[in-house]
Amino acid sequence: MLSSKTKKNIKLKFKEIYNKIYNYNDIEIYSNEIIDLINKSNKIKKRKNNIKIDEKTALIICYADSVLETNKPHTLKAFKSFYNKYLKNYFNTVHFLPFYPSSSDSGFAVKDHYKIDKRYGSWSDINDFSKKNLIMADVVINHASSRGLWFKNYLKMKSPGKNYFFTINSRFNASKVVRPREHPLLKKINIFNKNEFLWRTFSPDQIDLNFKNPKVLMRFIKIIINLINHGVSIFRLDAIAYLWKQDGTKCINLKQTHMIIKLIRAVCNSINKQAIIVTETNLPEKENISYFGNHDEANWIYNFSLPPLLVYSFLFENSNKLNNWSKKLPLAKKGNSYLNFLASHDGIGMRPAEGFLDKIEINNLLRRLKKNGSEFSYRKVQNKRKLVYEANTTIIDALKKSNEDREGKYFIERFVSAHAIIMAFDGVPGIYFNSIFGTSNDVNKYIISNNKRDLNRYRWNKLRLEKSLKNKKTKHKIVYDKITSLLKTRINQKAFNPNAKRMTLNLGSKFFGIKRICLNKKQVIYSITNITSKNQKLKIKSDLAKFNSLLTKKINLIDKRTLLFRPFETMWLSNKKN
Numbered sequence: 001m002l003s004s005k006t007k008k009n010i011k012l013k014f015k016e017i018y019n020k021i022y023n024y025n026d027i028e029i030y031s032n033e034i035i036d037l038i039n040k041s042n043k044i045k046k047r048k049n050n051i052k053i054d055e056k057t058a059l060i061i062c063y064a065d066s067v068l069e070t071n072k073p074h075t076l077k078a079f080k081s082f083y084n085k086y087l088k089n090y091f092n093t094v095h096f097l098p099f100y101p102s103s104s105d106s107g108f109a110v111k112d113h114y115k116i117d118k119r120y121g122s123w124s125d126i127n128d129f130s131k132k133n134l135i136m137a138d139v140v141i142n143h144a145s146s147r148g149l150w151f152k153n154y155l156k157m158k159s160p161g162k163n164y165f166f167t168i169n170s171r172f173n174a175s176k177v178v179r180p181r182e183h184p185l186l187k188k189i190n191i192f193n194k195n196e197f198l199w200r201t202f203s204p205d206q207i208d209l210n211f212k213n214p215k216v217l218m219r220f221i222k223i224i225i226n227l228i229n230h231g232v233s234i235f236r237l238d239a240i241a242y243l244w245k246q247d248g249t250k251c252i253n254l255k256q257t258h259m260i261i262k263l264i265r266a267v268c269n270s271i272n273k274q275a276i277i278v279t280e281t282n283l284p285e286k287e288n289i290s291y292f293g294n295h296d297e298a299n300w301i302y303n304f305s306l307p308p309l310l311v312y313s314f315l316f317e318n319s320n321k322l323n324n325w326s327k328k329l330p331l332a333k334k335g336n337s338y339l340n341f342l343a344s345h346d347g348i349g350m351r352p353a354e355g356f357l358d359k360i361e362i363n364n365l366l367r368r369l370k371k372n373g374s375e376f377s378y379r380k381v382q383n384k385r386k387l388v389y390e391a392n393t394t395i396i397d398a399l400k401k402s403n404e405d406r407e408g409k410y411f412i413e414r415f416v417s418a419h420a421i422i423m424a425f426d427g428v429p430g431i432y433f434n435s436i437f438g439t440s441n442d443v444n445k446y447i448i449s450n451n452k453r454d455l456n457r458y459r460w461n462k463l464r465l466e467k468s469l470k471n472k473k474t475k476h477k478i479v480y481d482k483i484t485s486l487l488k489t490r491i492n493q494k495a496f497n498p499n500a501k502r503m504t505l506n507l508g509s510k511f512f513g514i515k516r517i518c519l520n521k522k523q524v525i526y527s528i529t530n531i532t533s534k535n536q537k538l539k540i541k542s543d544l545a546k547f548n549s550l551l552t553k554k555i556n557l558i559d560k561r562t563l564l565f566r567p568f569e570t571m572w573l574s575n576k577k578n
Contacts, residue, residue, distance in 0.1 A: 002042075006270050007035055013263040017256055018214055030214045034221060034267065041225050042272045051134065051233060051274050053337065053428065055496040058487055059136065060091040061344070062433035063106070064099040064120035067462045076121035078462050080129060086469065086480075087436075090487035094129065095136035095236065095430065097345055103147040104205045106345065106457055108238065110140045111148035113223045123230045130231030136278070137232045141220055142239040143206040151207060155191060160219060166210040166245060167196040173248040179380040180242070180282070180389055201242050211243055217260060221267055224275070228268075234276040235268075237261070237298075240291075241281045253287050261297045276300060278339060282349040282390070285329075285356075292336050303338040303427060304352035305329075308365070310421060311348060311395075312357060314414045314568070315368050315402045317532040319512040325356050326504040326514065331426060337498040338427030342418055343435045346453050347377065347390035348398065362388075369393060372400040373441050375452040392452040396438045396479070405533040405567075412438070412475075413568035416482045417529050420551075420570040423490050424514060424527035426502040431483065434458055437465065438479030489550050493574065494518035495525040510536050511565075525550070526573040530565035538563045547573040 002010075011031040018027055060083075065075040067082045076099075083094070098107030101117050116122055129135060144150050144164075153161025168174070168186070179185065183204060186197035199208040209216050224235060244256040261279065268275035279291040279298040285305045291298045305325060313322045332338055348369075353362060366376065366388055374393035378386040391398065396415050401408040415438065423429045434456065442458040468476040490496050495516040505513035505528070513528040526547070530536045539562045549555045550572040556564045563571065 001039055002035055002270055006266075010034055010263070010266055010270070013259060013266055014214075017217075017259045017263065021212060022214065026214075030218065033218060037221060037225060038267060038270050041229065042270075044229065046272060051276065053276075053498055055493055055498075055500075056092060056491045057428050057498065058091045058423075058491070059093040059095055059339070059428060059430040060087060060433060060436070061095045061097070061341070061430050063097045063345070063457070063459070064117070065459055066433045067460055067465070069462045073119065074121040074125065075119060076125040076129070080125070082462055082465070085466075087484075088133075090484050090491075091133075091431075093134040093136060093234065093428075095234070096126075096138075098138045098140055099126075100140075101148075103145040105203060106453070108138075108140055109143075109145040109147075109203070109205045111145045113139070114226060127231040130233070134234060135232045136234035136236060136276075137227055138236045138238050139220065139224060139227070140238045141209070142242050143200075143202060143208045146205050146207050157192070160215075163213045164209055164216055164219075166199040166208045166212075168199065168245075169194075169196055172197075174251070175382065176248065176250050178250045178252045180239075182378045182380050182386055199245065202239065208242070208245070211256070211260065217263075221264070224264065224268070225271065228271060228273050228275055233274065234278060234300075236278045236280055237264070238280050240279050241283060241287070253281075253283070253290065258290070258293060258297060261291065262293060265296055265298075278302070282346075283351055284354045285352060288352065289330070292332070295333055295336065299335065300337045300339045300428065303340045303425070304349055305356060306340055306422065306425070307342050307348050307395075308350060308353040309356060310342065310418050311369075311398055312353070312361070312365050313512065313531050314399055314418060315365065317402060317404050318509045319507075319531045320509045321356055321361070322512050323504060323506075323509075326502075326512075331502060332499065334499050338425070339430050340422040340425050340427045341430040341432070342422055343395040343432035343456060345432070345457055347374075347392040347456065348395075349390045350388050366391065368403060369398055373397045373443075375446070375455060377452055392455050394439055394441050394456045395432075395435055397441045402533060410533050410567050412478065412482070413566075415479065416486070417568045417570040419483055420486055420572070421512065421527065421529055423486055424496065424516065424525070424570075424572065426500060426516070427498050429487075429490075431487075432456075434460075436480055436483050437468075437476040439476070486551070489572070493523065493525060493550070493572075494520070495523040495574070507538065511538060522576075524575045527570065528563075528565075528573070529570040530568055533567045535567065536565045538565060544573070547575060548577045550574050 014031045015027050067079045069078040099120050101111040103109045150161035150164050154165050241252050244254040245251040276299040278300040281288050291301050309322045313319045369391045374391045376388045377390050379389040399414040400411050439458050441455040445454045468474045495518040501517040503515040507513045510532050516525045558564050
């Protein structure tokens with residue numbers, strides 16, 4: 001049973017969300033229902049050991065059907081077979097993007113959070129996978145499919161679904177709303193004998209949910225508990241920043257949204273099986289970091305500014321912007337962590353570059369990415385002006401050619417060093433499945449679907465991928481060997497603990513370097529990358545004879561204090577042997 005202190009905390013958080021909408025009695029009823037749900041779950045699940053997050057923690061990001069077997073259903077089984085053969089020694093955490101029945105957006109228009117799409121498998125597949133790995137799953141919390149049960153019931157005023165979706169009338173002032181897409185936000189409907197507008201932040205098929213109705217929040221608490229009971233321990237709260245809408249505001253990052261996350265965190269902390277909350281907020285950095293709260297909201301936040309700044313640095317062979325950003329980025333408190341990534345199922349977000357790259361620099365970056373094969377998704381500003389929201393591309397294609405390396409001679413070196421940086425940075429590294437094999441843009445799928453995000457959502461035939469990995473000369477095998485070698489080295493370094501101290505080194509515009517110091521201060525690692533397509537010399541103050549190279553057999557020295565870096569080379573120098 002929950003302690004009186006925990007019960008009080010849950011009731012207080014619920015009250016802070018809804019005290020202006022509901023009376024004391026209603027708030028008591030809903031709060032007690034949450035407490036009953038937790039107590040019921042805890043009777044089923046005995047307390048297990050806490051999740052250990054350390055230097056061995058690495059995340060693979062994939063779809064439930066990232067690997068396909070011809071004429072065989074249940075793609076989760078195919079993925080598990082491939083994972084056990086090629087990936088389990090390098091990753092201990094698997095982020096499956098939405099595996100629920102869905103009507104569009106590669107799973108993000110969820111029809112039913114309680115089911116797994118039959119093409120992928122069943123809950124037993126997730127449970128089985130979770131016995132030896134941490135499983136991260138999406139909670140698509142902002143919206144639901146227009147073709148799902150909830151919306152069908154909403155139109156019939158039946159439960160579950162009655163009053164679940166957010167509508168406004170013509171008096172609602174939406175002029176300040178911040179948009180992540182360019183389609184019309186509102187859809188006029190005439191139901192229940194009144195003219196209203198359905199709110200659709202992300203697409204016409206994804207209808208925003210009404211969190212001013214506490215039954216919607218209750219439903220998602222039940223969904224999270226159900227996922228926990230099926231082996232999921234890490235939750236990605238998709239598009240969480242847009243959750244609460246208020247007349248005359250930007251309808252993003254509102255106080256009530258943060259309070260809802262605090263309540264979800266409190267619920268997860270009260271359940272017998274530890275759970276980790278990850279907020280997905282593709283926003284400028286100050287807003288993104290705010291989702292740590294006061295150590296009481298997200299456990300992890302995506303390090304959204306890292307991808308565009310890293311890509312910019314490599315494409316223009318200048319690290320000044322990356323260096324300045326890294327110096328100012330605060331260290332996460334113990335127990336919190338950045339989730340460091342380069343590629344996602346969507347693309348490279350441009351909003352997180354705001355404040356670090358000016359308009360001219362962003363335009364130069366977009367022009368270079370366009371030359372490298374990128375498409376762009378747009379957002380509307382005050383329903384008029386369009387701006388690039390994200391660049392839709394694989395990372396290996398984004399780094400194909402730089403302004404100096406116009407023939408793309410060093411594209412693999414750029415790609416590998418970019419991943420070496422995110423693995424050395426403080427936080428948990430998340431590697432997208434297709435990046436592990438250097439998969440290029442899926443142009444064929446994009447031509448057919450006309451969905452720009454499909455460029456980086458390639459599904460592999462299992463036999464074809466395995467055949468490619470047996471040939472040492474293929475790009476896929478070369479990239480796989482280099483990325484997994486980095487991961488294999490990383491998991492043995494205490495200085496790469498997510499909360500080990502980071503110090504940004506002053507090495508000039510041709511290098512990006514950080515110093516990591518492990519929690520007990522016994523190991524120090526210097527991670528230094530040549531950001532240019534030319535050989536570079538670097539003189540450092542320390543006696544290099546005291547350090548060991550973790551990525552090569554020996555340090556490439558000119559003299560006792562001078563290193564020689566090949567184009568786009570990364571060195572991990574440690575005071576301890578690997």
